Amino acid sequence: MSVLEIRNVTKSFSTTTAVDSFNLTVGDGELVCLLGPSGSGKSTLLRMIGGFETPTSGLISIDGEDVTRVPPEKRPTGMVFQSHALWTHMNVFKNLAFGLKLRRLPEAEIRRKVEAVLELVGLGGYGHRATNQLSGGQQQRVALARSLVLEPKILLLDEPFASLDQHLRERLREEVRDIQQRLKITTLFVTHGQDEALALADRIVVMRDGRTEQAARPDVVYREPATPFVAGFIGTMNLVEGAVANGTFKHSGFTVPVPAGDGPATLAVRPEALEIASADGAGMARIHRVTDYGTHAIVDIELPDGTRLKSMTGEARDWSHGQPIDLKPRAFAAYRDNAAIHRSN
Amino acid sequence: MTTTTAVANDIVGTKRGRWPVGLLLVAAPVFLVGWMIIWPIISAIGRTVWLPNEGGERSFSLETYAFFFSDQYSLNNLWLTLWTTGVCALILILICLPISLYLRFAKGRLAAYVQGLAIFPMFVPSIILSYAIIRVLGPNGTVDLLLNSVGLPKIRSPYLTPWGPVIGLVWDNIPLTVLILLSGLGAVSNQSIEAARDVGAGRWALLWHIILPRISNSVLVAVSFTVLGIFSSFTLPYVLGPAAPEMMGPFMQRTFRDVNDPTMAITQAVIAFGFCIVFGLFYVRSVAKNRAA
Numbered sequence: 019m020s021v022l023e024i025r026n027v028t029k030s031f032s033t034t035t036a037v038d039s040f041n042l043t044v045g046d047g048e049l050v051c052l053l054g055p056s057g058s059g060k061s062t063l064l065r066m067i068g069g070f071e072t073p074t075s076g077l078i079s080i081d082g083e084d085v086t087r088v089p090p091e092k093r094p095t096g097m098v099f100q101s102h103a104l105w106t107h108m109n110v111f112k113n114l115a116f117g118l119k120l121r122r123l124p125e126a127e128i129r130r131k132v133e134a135v136l137e138l139v140g141l142g143g144y145g146h147r148a149t150n151q152l153s154g155g156q157q158q159r160v161a162l163a164r165s166l167v168l169e170p171k172i173l174l175l176d177e178p179f180a181s182l183d184q185h186l187r188e189r190l191r192e193e194v195r196d197i198q199q200r201l202k203i204t205t206l207f208v209t210h211g212q213d214e215a216l217a218l219a220d221r222i223v224v225m226r227d228g229r230t231e232q233a234a235r236p237d238v239v240y241r242e243p244a245t246p247f248v249a250g251f252i253g254t255m256n257l258v259e260g261a262v263a264n265g266t267f268k269h270s271g272f273t274v275p276v277p278a279g280d281g282p283a284t285l286a287v288r289p290e291a292l293e294i295a296s297a298d299g300a301g302m303a304r305i306h307r308v309t310d311y312g313t314h315a316i317v318d319i320e321l322p323d324g325t326r327l328k329s330m331t332g333e334a335r336d337w338s339h340g341q342p343i344d345l346k347p348r349a350f351a352a353y354r355d356n357a358a359i360h361r362s363n
Numbered sequence: 364m365t366t367t368t369a370v371a372n373d374i375v376g377t378k379r380g381r382w383p384v385g386l387l388l389v390a391a392p393v394f395l396v397g398w399m400i401i402w403p404i405i406s407a408i409g410r411t412v413w414l415p416n417e418g419g420e421r422s423f424s425l426e427t428y429a430f431f432f433s434d435q436y437s438l439n440n441l442w443l444t445l446w447t448t449g450v451c452a453l454i455l456i457l458i459c460l461p462i463s464l465y466l467r468f469a470k471g472r473l474a475a476y477v478q479g480l481a482i483f484p485m486f487v488p489s490i491i492l493s494y495a496i497i498r499v500l501g502p503n504g505t506v507d508l509l510l511n512s513v514g515l516p517k518i519r520s521p522y523l524t525p526w527g528p529v530i531g532l533v534w535d536n537i538p539l540t541v542l543i544l545l546s547g548l549g550a551v552s553n554q555s556i557e558a559a560r561d562v563g564a565g566r567w568a569l570l571w572h573i574i575l576p577r578i579s580n581s582v583l584v585a586v587s588f589t590v591l592g593i594f595s596s597f598t599l600p601y602v603l604g605p606a607a608p609e610m611m612g613p614f615m616q617r618t619f620r621d622v623n624d625p626t627m628a629i630t631q632a633v634i635a636f637g638f639c640i641v642f643g644l645f646y647v648r649s650v651a652k653n654r655a656a
Binding site: 092 | 552554559560562563568572577
């Protein structure tokens with residue numbers, strides 16, 4: 019069992035609080051993505067788990083053992099850095115063997131472990147190569163292998179694919195997921211890429227200003243965002259500021275039934291959940307632009323007050339600029355005071 | 364097609380227009396190096412191997428070199444110079460590496476003060492430094508007076524011993540060595556150090572396996588620079604060093620002026636140059652290696 023527990027962890031840098039009373043429990047073999055915009059505290063949190071930063075207050079424990087003030091070299095964690103951080107004066111084999119040599123393992127065992135991990139990351143036979151002879155993707159695999167070879171209890175990945183191109187990033191994240199599931203290693207993955215988080219994670223923790231906005235399964239975070247921030251941060255979301263009166267949300271001619279108390283509200287509806295239909299008269303809105311992506315089309319809609327919304331449809335040719343339309347959200351959520359007051363799925 | 368050709372011609376024309384400017388820019392320093400360094404070297408070597416005989420006619424001879432390498436006094440002077448250079452280089456690395464490591468990894472005001480102190484000797488002329496050392500460490504200097512005031516015996520002063528120039532030269536070369544090592548350490552990224560700590564490297568393992576191999580070129584450059592400077596130093600060995608044996612700098616000056624033997628002085632200079640060029644080649648090799656990497 020490798021369970022990571024973070025209890026009320028706060029990290030302050032002079033006047034700035036990077037992580038604020040953060041709580042999280044990561045279960046054995048679970049892959050948790052810390053997702054958030056730049057400055058949300060996700061990397062600082064990861065660095066505290068890895069031992070590279072000391073929390074101002076709070077407790078970090080691994081398998082019930084308090085590691086809050088344990089230095090990184092003595093922690094059962096392995097970190098993969100964004101910049102690979104390979105040692106260029108060592109070849110691939112030596113990069114991987116370094117940690118094992120420090121543990122004074124026999125030479126034969128070191129060789130066996132290194133070769134096994136190189137095979138695991140698809141770099142069998144690359145041991146003799148200089149690290150600067152490898153591509154960006156290969157270098158990142160070596161960095162991953164360097165952590166895995168030590169069989170850490172917790173694997174920490176700090177935006178490991180940020181410096182790679184889109185194609186390679188997609189391929190590597192699938193490989194990382196496969197390896198993680200095969201080894202059943204408890205993993206924390208920091209990213210600001212929502213696609214990456216949705217594709218990889220067992221659970222996503224959305225962070226903002228050092229705090230948790232929502233911690234849930236990817237499908238829940240996507241379909242039932244807890245706050246307007248999460249709704250706006252994950253995927254594309256139409257966020258409309260308006261008011262609920264007599265069970266109806268209204269904004270510039272756009273009306274949606276919301277059975278909640280009267281007052282200001284934010285309506286969140288995804289483009290794929292916003293149906294559009296030709297209107298006989300003036301309609302709720304007009305079409306501003308249609309972008310055809312082949313497999314689907316994105317229709318930019320303009321409400322009478324100029325507010326823009328997006329709708330995803332199957333056919334671009336059905337719609338044209340200026341066409342009056344009516345809007346019918348199939349699934350949506352309404353928020354007030356940073357909390358959902360109604361959901362319709 | 365016409366446009367493409369015109370653009371291509373334009374680029375070629377621009378390149379053609381540039382190359383004489385580039386050559387002209389390097390011509391002046393190349394000429395100066397040739398005139399003031401290369402030619403004197405060739406001339407000096409020529410004057411030491413192309414010697415006049417009794418009749419005044421010049422012929423090839425290695426007589427002066429044979430004398431130097433058979434004369435015990437000259438060999439003692441060469442040995443003292445090599446010893447001083449080696450000891451200084453070793454002490455400089457031992458002193459400057461910890462300072463540079465501290466400056467690389469420490470943050471805050473204290474680190475800024477330490478850096479200021481480490482660079483300070485650069486602004487003190489050698490002659491001032493020499494007399495400061497005499498006043499502090501010389502016979503009846505500050506240290507002696509302080510020891511005497513508390514009833515302790517005098518120290519054995521390094522002044523006029525081989526250790527006098529060593530102390531002065533080390534102090535004088537600290538800034539350059541620290542700056543070179545610091546620049547090398549700047550190339551060692553924080554993440555590569557954190558990655559090493561992450562796999563279990565403690566301080567010594569980090570220094571030995573990660574930092575030192577990454578700054579080996581900088582250490583080589585620092586050693587080459589300090590060796591070149593110390594081997595050909597004059598003021599500090601002249602003022603602080605022993606009368607005999609003496610380092611090559613004062614030895615050359617004395618041979619030239621006091622003994623009035625310019626050919627022998629030039630021979631000593633060529634021999635000193637021969638040793639220096641070995642270290643110069645280390646430096647050139649290191650720079651070439653860096654560029655290739």
